[in-house]
Structure formats: structure tokens, C-alpha cells
Amino acid sequence: MPEIKIPAEEVFPVLKENILVDGFHVVIDLERSHGSVIVDALHGNEYLDCYGYFATLPLGHNHPKMKDEGFRRSLMTAALANPANSDIYSQEFAAFVKIFRTLAVPDDFRYLFFVAGGALAVENAMKAAFDWKVQKNRVRGIEGGGDKILHFKDAFHGRSGYTLSVTNTDPTKTEGFPQFDWPRISTPYIEFPIDRGAVAKKEEAACAEIEAAFERDPAGIAAILIEPIQAEGGDHHFRPDFFSKLREYANRHEALLIFDEVQTGLGVTGTMWAYEQTSVTPDLICFGKKTQVCGIMSTRRIDEIKTNVFHTSSRINSTWGGNLTDMVRCARYLEIINEDGLVENAAIVGAHLKEGLNELSGDFESVTNVRGTGLLVAMDLPSGDVRNRVWQGCWDRGLAVLACGPRSIRLRPPLVFSEDQAAEALGTLREVLENLG
Template sequence: NHVHHSLSKHMLVDGFDFVIDLDKSSGNRFHDAKSGKNFLDFFSCFASMPLGWNHPDMLEKQSELGRIAINNIANSDLYTREMAWAVDVITNQTMPEHMNNFFMIAGGALAVENTMKVAMDWKMHDRQAKGLVDDKSVCNRQGFCWKTELRESSKISIGHFKEAFHGRSGYTMSTTNTDPNKTSNFIKFNWPRFNNPKINFPLDEEENSRLDRLESSVIHDIREYGENHPDTIAGIIIEPIQGEGGDNHFRPEFMRNLCDVTHEIGAKFIVDEVQTGTGGTGKMWAYEHAGIKPDMLAFGKRMQVCGLMASDSMREYEDNPFQTSSRINSTWGGNLIDMVRSAWQLEVMEKEKLVENAAKRGDELLKGLNELEQKYSFISNVRGKGLLCAFSLDNNSQRNQMREAIYKSGSLVLNSGFESIRLRPSLTLSSDEIGEALNMFDAAAQSLSSTLVE
């Protein structure tokens, strides 16, 4: 009680009611210091804990972590052996073969924002090369002119999708459109927003037919926008699975067609893998399920440090952010302790084959959820890739009741969209823990069922 009371003196404290005991939490269970209970963790700090709590291999690194944490290095300009080692491990284990450029920053929103900035920079150079930029100065300064820059840069945009969540920073807020509380009253750009042809599972013949029509319409809208506003979209960004927007999945063929039409209209294709990346779907990156090659990806959460990776298509023009100082930057350039923790955790992931574990355990979890869907009429749209699974209820009230019942049973899950629950366990999840969780979900569904009037 003291923790919440103390924090609430100066902060909005509207999070969970429990208090995490950092010492007693272990594996896929966290310990609540207030109640003394252990909870099966299907939340994992918004999908940011690949190894769960207090993994033994990480506990062995405590003294080294403490040594590195003493000084907060300005990594953008001051380099260390620890940083060089960490970047080497991260890029060797996670960077796609077709990418070669790497940038780190603190926070997923800023990781995404910098993909947008790199795309914008490329598009402005591209427009200049095509003679589409009016460089005539409207002020007396030599070289850079703010008024000219404002006029010309305002002509470009970032295409995005309905029910997207890309962050709450300056640029990303113009693409985020899930919860109005997160974007209302803040200045936004009127950038092109396209329908999201999400799958309503099960993916049967009727649903495939519906998606054929919907996807075709979306691709047509993008192509038409490109024709009516030529050379203005710098990039199109999408989450391979829209997390906060409802755990919305897309067919691989849509992702492939989207990548193609993005390039067709002269834009760069960006995937936001902040929540979906680093192994959760059973592959290192969720976009790999579609067999595509995006120009850039944003990473974060499970990676521990945030940032972006990009192909050399973003180096088309010599004066680009990967070759020109200060175009994209920050004081700490990520955070050294996060980089090192990331590298250590990636080594554990490789040693314990945790990406493969996510794929196998994900199949088990999805099978169990499908069985619950068959048992309860109010559970529907069961979906998942790897351990990123979700299911829907009939309405918002049922969803909230279900989540509360699961919590009372001893597990923490996440809301998603208006009527869905998403599951975000760590990559170390075991078959026994899946069985335990499914029993909790079953008990919660039985409890909810008893309150519903047929």
C-alpha cells in the first residue's frame, strides 16, 4: 500500500494494483508483494521480457550489469568495448541478410519515428533529384531557409492503416489511431490512412473470399492515392500483427502485395516490429512469415534496446542519415546497459532455442484456445503466430469480465482492441505452463458463462 500511496503524491498511478517483488519473481511467474501471491505472467511487461523473470543466466551477470550501469554513456559519440561487443551480437543474431544499417535509441515510439525520418529524408532527396522541389528561397539567409523547408517538407507523408499503434511521439502520433485518449488534443498531420484488411478467424473459404475483395480494394486505394498525389508518400508503415488495435493478423499475400504497391508508388516499405519482433511469433521477425523484404524495420521491447534496421536502399543518395552526422541521433543512443542486456539475452535465446520454442509452444497454446472456442459460444476469432495469441469476446463488457476472472484465477493477460484479449508470455513458456494457463482460462470462461442470460 505504501508503494502506490508514495508514488501517487506526484504521479498518476493508474496501473495494476499489485507490487512486483523483484527478488521473488522467477521464470514465468511474478510475485505480488502486497498479496503474497504468484501470478502466471502472460503479460511480460507488454511483451518486453524474452526470458521471463530472473533467468539464472542473467542472475550470474549481476555484478557486470552493475559495473556497466554506474555510468550512463553518451553512446552516440563515446564508444566502449562493451558497446562494440553488444552491437556485434545483436546484429549477427537478428539483422536480416538484406539489411546492413543499424541505429539505436531509447523507446519504441522513437524507433518508429526514426524510420519515418529516414524515409522522409530519402523522399526529399528523391523529389529534388526529379526536380520536384522548389528551392527558391523566400528568406534572406544563405543555404538553409526555414520557410522554404517548411513549405517543401510538408508535401510528403507517411501512409499507415486503421487500428494502428506506432507510438505517441511527434510523428508517430499521426499514425496511431487506437485509443483517442492517446492522441486527442495533440497536433497531428493529415496523412493517408488506409483500411486494414484484418482476418476474422477461422480462415475458411468464405473468409478468404471476403479478404480477396477487401485486400484488392485496399491495394487499389493505395495505388490511386499514389497516382493522385505522385511522389508524396515517403513510406508506408504497418505492424505485421496490430497489437493494441486488436491483435489483427493479415494474410501473407496481402503483405506481399502491400510491399509491391508501396514500391510501385515510389515509397519505402516499413514494418513496425516493436511488439512482434525478436522471436515472439516463432521467427526472429514477424514479417518473415510473409516472405517479404521491407526497406526498414523498427525494433524494441523483447530486444531490450530500441532502434531500426535498414537496407541499403535507404543509402540511395549520398547525403543520407546513415552517412551524415546528426541527421538522426540522441544523447545516449539507446543505453549501454540495455545493449549489453540485449546481447546476453540473445545468447540465451540462441543457446536454449527459444525462437523455436515459441513456435512449438505457440501451436500448443493456439490448439488449446481453439478448443475453448468450441466449448464457449462467446469466445471467437482465436488467432496466433507463435506465442502471440489472442481471442475475442462478444463485447467489451464480456472481455473485461473475462480478463478480471483470469486475473482472479492467477494469471495476468492484456486487453487488445475493443473486445479482445491478447497473450504475451515470455519465450521460455513451457507445455506445463500452457496447460495451467488454459485451465485458468477455462475456469474464467465458466465463471463468465454462469453470468450470461441465454
């Protein structure tokens, strides 16, 4: 049988006949792309990758250790069929879970659940919280309730059923689709350089909204849901003290605290999970993107209800329970991340990247609000129009970057990104800014 592949010049014509083609005008060359460099099979152009498939690519392309023959045999074995992991088990599945537990799961977390897709990870975390709160209410003699998720403005948690009610970054993604009217709280994010007085006022306002929401419906709110860093909404960062307040509210009102770490997880912030840079441990973490397979992890707080979703058959489930091929790939990624110290690399190179962006901010009035943790960094431009021109200028000069929020550029390089590549990216950004006109 021939390879399942067509000439690069036929890719867009074939796709446009069948699907909406509104992504980047690049045909990825999966064989020639390497590390943090994307090769376009259509034109032969190379791009320094600060995009990373929307932060899903931890090692870039064709990492030498991914060519290990034993790993490739395991990957092929997993790929030839797609077992229903929820109902029938395999050696490959167990090997992945063991590696994931050892290298990625913090000690405070007891339970795991796997599913395909970050939105479904968040959705199942919400279902775990609904189930928990409803049973908590019954213990107190209250029937019903437990049917709301307190969440934040500028949040992106996915586009599936329940997550449509908490995602609110762009009306195009949610408008016209049925949604629940759940408490939506103002976002007290930091703008840099920090004005502590202004941030404190924003936090006070947000806390007043949270308290009012719990007063209106104390039995209704099942969970507080937040991204440790709001990515699509504008790379919004929060003070650690604000997370401590959320922890207090969740404890006081018998709600679960859920951190959506789909984009911030697996080392990009310079720690395995972003929450580890705070003094707060959430009850549930949603993971995905760089982990390849998505899902949730839970602390033992959920065991305050013994018949929770991690103990009741079919309460949460999916046919494939993730995807075995993704699991095998994730296991190898984790081994390499651990062997090569790539979480530490993200912290070191990310610091250089942010320092360079701050230098650009000092040289160009148009660059403001530089922020970042590890390799998850961003900057603001004066307007959406200027941001779009900078974005296009970067791509035209071979630097793949992303937009976010109303006027931000965000960088999402892989964990293997080097200091030399950071310097190259900063040089390209400088050139673009110098030529804005």
C-alpha cells in the same frame, strides 16, 4: 548507504501522491518473481505471466543464466554511468553491436540505429524515409514533397510527435494533440476461421485506397508503415499476399516499406522477426520491447540516395543512442535465446496455446476469432463488457493477461513459457469462462 527500496505497503501511497497510478494493483517482487511467474510483494500472490510487461520480457524473471557473474559485472559497469553512445564509444557498446548483428540482424539489413523508446524508433524510421524521399524528388526536379506516411487504421506506433499522426487505436491517446493529415488506409485483417472471399474484398478495398493516395500525391508519400501484426489495435493478422502488394506499391512509387516490429520482434512469433514468415523484406524494421534498447535497421535500398541519414552526421541522433545498460542486458538475452532454442520454443508452445484456445472456442460460443503466431495469440469475446469480465476473472485467479482492440484478450507470455504453463493458462481461462454466468 541503504538499499533504494521502501516497504511494499508504502508503494501505492507514495506513488499516488506524485503520479497517476492507473496500472495493475501489483507491487512486483523483483527478487522472488521467477520465470513466467510474477510474485506480488504486497499480498504474496503469484500470477502466471501471459502479460510480460506488455511483451517486453523475453526470459521472464531471474533466469538462472542471468546470474552469471561475468555478465553481472558487465551490467554493473554499464549501469554506473550512462555514456553518450552517439559520441563516445565503449567496449561494451561494441560487444553488444557485434552480438546483436550476429544473432538478431538478418543478412538483408546493413545499417543500425539505436534510441531509447519504441515510438522514437518509429519516428526515426519515418525521418529516414522523409529524408530519402525528399532527395529522390530533387533528383527528379521536384522541390518539397516526401512529407507523408501512408499508414493503417487500428495502428499503434507510439505517442511521440510524428507517431501521433499514425497511431489511431484509442482517441484518449491522440485527441487534442496536433496531428498531420496523412493517408490512413482501411485494415484488411483476417478473421478466423478465414473467409477468403471476404478477406480478398477487404484487400481490394485497401489497395484501391492506397492507389488513390499515390495518385493524389505521388511525390508526397515517403513510406508505407505497417505492423506485421497489429497488436494494440486487436491482434490483427494479414495474409502474406497483402504484404507482397505493399512491397509492389513501395517499389513502384519510390516509397520505403517500414515494418514496425516493436512488439512482434525477437522471437515471439516463432521466428526472430515476424516478416520472416512472409516472402517480403521491408526496407526498414523498427525494433524495441524485448530487445530492451530500441532502434531501426535498414536494407541497402536506402543507399539509392548516397547522402541518406545513415551517412550524414547528426541527421538522426540522440544523446545516449539508446542505453548502455539495456544493450548489455539485450546481448545476454540474445545469447540465452540462441543457446536455449527459445525462438523454436515460442513456435512449439504457441501452437499448443492456440490449439487450446480453439478447443475453448469449440466449447464456448462466446469465444471466437482465435488467432496467433508463436506465443503472440488472442481470442475475441462477444463484447467489450464480456471481455473485461474475462480479463478481471483471469487476474482474480492468478493469470496475468492483456486486453486489446474493442473485445479481445491477448496473451504475451515470455519465450521461456512451457507446455505445462500453457496448459495451466488454458485451464484458468476455461474456469473463467465456465463462471461467466
